[in-house]
Amino acid sequence: MTPERDVQFLLSCSKSLLENIELTRLNLASNISKQIRELVDKYSEALACAQVARWLIDNGDELRERATIDARQEVLQFESEELPDVPPLKGLVVSLPRDARLFAKTGNR
Numbered sequence: 473m474t475p476e477r478d479v480q481f482l483l484s485c486s487k488s489l490l491e492n493i494e495l496t497r498l499n500l501a502s503n504i505s506k507q508i509r510e511l512v513d514k515y516s517e518a519l520a521c522a523q524v525a526r527w528l529i530d531n532g533d534e535l536r537e538r539a540t541i542d543a544r545q546e547v548l549q550f551e552s553e554e555l556p557d558v559p560p561l562k563g564l565v566v567s568l569p570r571d572a573r574l575f576a577k578t579g580n581r
Contacts, residue, residue, distance in 0.1 A: 482490065528535075 482493070485493070
């Protein structure tokens with residue numbers, strides 16, 4: 473149809489038909505808008521993942537070296553520390569959740 477015929481058709485429509493056309497087109501516009509938002513979200517996520525991958529490509533070796541050095545330092549520091557005195561556990565009361573007590577009573581496993 474040409475735009476002129478569309479206008480002629482719309483001019484010949486009743487008010488209720490025009491209202492139905494309006495609602496149909498608004499619904500279509502809303503659905504298209506939702507699809508666009510979903511695509512933009514997917515695009516943004518894909519772009520962010522690509523950028524993180526590029527950053528890791530450019531900086532990954534340095535990060536791995538630092539992580540290895542930090543881990544070694546932590547192990548050395550832990551090995552050189554003395555363990556603190558642990559107080560005796562006399563009088564320690566352990567409160568089990570209600571369902572755990574029922575489980576213990578029935579002996580079900």
